[in-house]
Amino acid sequence: MEFQEAVTRLRIPRTLRKGAVERHHMQTEKHKWNILFHRSSSSKQKTKPSEIPVEFLCPVSGTLMKDPVIVSSGHTFERACVQACNTLGFIPTLMDGTVPDFSTVIPNLALKSTILKWCTDYSLDPPNDKTTLNFFSAEKLVHAKILETQQQKPKHPKKNEDQDAGTGIDHLVTDLITHDTWSSDDSPLQLKSTPSSCYSSPSSSSADIRAFNLNPKDEEFVRKLKSPLVFEIEEGLISLRNTTRAREDDTRLQLCTSRLLSVLKPLIISRYTNIQVNSVACLVNLSLEKINKIKIVRSGILPLLIDVLKGGFPEAREHACGAIFSLALDDRNKIAIGVLGALSPLLHLLRSDESHRTRHDSGLALYHLSLVQSNITKLVKLGSVPILLDIVKSGRVGRWVLLILCNLALCPEGRDAMRDSGGVDFFVGLLKRRELKYESAQEICVSVLYGLSHGGLRFKGLARAAGAVEVLMQVENTGNDRTKKMVKRIIKILTETRMEEVLEDSGSTRCDSVVKKMGLAQIHKF
Incomplete structure (x- = not known):
């Protein structure tokens, strides 16, 4: 018994030792797995990259995109940069020479998630509001891009006037401006691209744009224009009006901010005469810069200008005509101006007893707006043709x-x-009476008749009844080369005989028989 008890006592430690060995082995294996897992997980933690992938960078700002969007052309940009480019009317040229289309914007969620995953893999902070551009900083950047583009453009020598004589009817516009009646302090040639109600003459296309810096006066103007006191608002508008007359610096570019335009909005329709007149005059001056034209329209001021055309003070209506004329010089604004309803009040002011400047600028605005097909259709529906005649x-x-x-x-x-x-x-009579003082006006009349000559038999009947052939032959002897070409085509249309006229001359019996046969054929088909 004593021997068995001794053996039992000896066995227990062996069992204990065996369990301890097993536990030790398990801990060792677990430690090995921990080491392997740690090594595998540490191998997944990549070292920080030397550079950011190009597809993650905005082509405009060159920074990592926080809110990437796809534009109509398929390119991807930071949303703030697209908004700034649209606001300032700037279309950048990319590194591959392509030009993006910013007409539509779609969020690029796939690229956004890819950028976030890339930042997580490399233990980098994802793009946030502090590291990416907001709208205002993007606007400054785009301004700098515009300035850089302007400085890189070579200055072309002035073209000879004879070289441009045969393109379109722009030469007619220049000629009419030269022979129009102007005051002693107006420059006729400037008004081809500048409304007569403005106070600074050079067009933005020829002005040198300097480096963009925030104007400290912007804050001062905004403070005065938001004052509850009427006299302070008037003082601020007069000061702003005088400041935007500057011809040699980029003051108009610096002051045409979204904040200032939003402050001007309620002042345009103010019941105080001086406030309304000066605020619209300031808007005319700001609109002289090409970059500002699209920005002003997109700010929502245009409907208020149209309200001034309809019921503003006389001097304010005069400036409003000049402002709309200036905005209509940008092709991107023409359709918007017509859609918002500016054609009807402009047409009314053109035939009204307003000042010569009001009628003049409204006519210029309508001319530039009528270069778009949709506005032509609207003018015809408004009954503009008899009014214009x-x-x-x-x-x-x-x-x-x-x-x-x-x-x-x-x-x-x-x-x-x-x-x-x-x-x-009417136009044949103008040419017959020779009441046109200038050769360009004669050419316009012939151009109108040439357009009307596409009307077929009806034009032939009306023109022959008015004696157009004889009149046009006289014009052919005295007109310029362009006029002679159009006159020859019109005379050819009037003198040639077509099958339709033969059918008309042969009597209605033959025509009726043809119609009856066509009618029977249609019946048999059904």
Whole structure:
């Protein structure tokens, strides 16, 4: 018994020792797995990259994108940069030479998640508000890009006027400006791209744009214009109006900020005469810069300007016509101005007893707006053709109205309205009476008749009844090369005989028989 007890006592420690060995082995294996897992996990933690992938960077700002968006052309940009480019009317040229299209914007969620995962893998902070551009900083950056582009553009020598004589009807516009009536302090040649109600003459396309810096006066103007005191607002507007007359610096570029435009909005429709007049005059001066034109329209000021056209103070209406004319020089604004309803009040002011400057700038605005097909259709529906013909007959702003009629004659609706209003007889009569003082006005009349000549048999009947062939032959002997070419084409249309006229001359019996046969054929088909 004592021997067995001794053996049992000896066995227990062995069992204990065996369990201890097993536990030790398990701990060792677990430690090995921990080491392996640690090594594998540490191998996943990549070292920080030397540079950011190009596809993660915005082509405009060159920074890691926080909110990437895809534009219509398929390129990806930071959203703030796209908004700044649209606001300032800037389209960058990318490294591969392509030009993006910013008309539509779609969030690029796939790229956004890829950028976040890349930052997580490399233990980097994801892009946030502090590291990425907001709208205002992006606007400054785009301004700098614009300045850089302007400085890189070579200065082209002035073209010879004879080289541009045969392109479009722009030469007619220049010629009419040269022969128009102006005050002693107005420069005629400047008004091809500048409204007569503005106070600074050079166009933005020829002005040198300098480095963009925030103007400290912006804060001062905003503070005065937001004052509850009327006299402080008037003082601020007069100061702003004088400041934006600057011709040699980029003051207008610096002051045309979203904040200042938002402050000007309620002042444009103010019941105080001086506030309304000066605020609209300031807007005219700001709109002289090409970059500012699209920005002003997108700020939402245009409907308020149209309200001034309809019921503002006389001097404010005069400036509003100049502002809309200036904004209409940018092709991207033409459709928006027509859609928002500026055509009807402009047409009314053109025929009204307002000042010469008001009628003049409204005519120029309508001319530039009528270069767009959608606005031509709207003008025809507004009954503009007989109104414009009456204005030409009265001799008030007639030369600019001739250009508008020339644009209207380019579309079928305008041609029909002009023929219905006696336009063929009217223009033939102008050429016959030789009441046109300038050769350019004669060319416009011939251009209108050439547009109307696409009307087929009806134009032939009206033109022959008005004696157009004889009149055009006389014009052919005295007109310039462009006029002679159009006259020859019109005479050819009037003198050639077509099958339709043969059918008309042969009597209605034959036509009726043809119609009856066609009708029977249609019946048999059904």
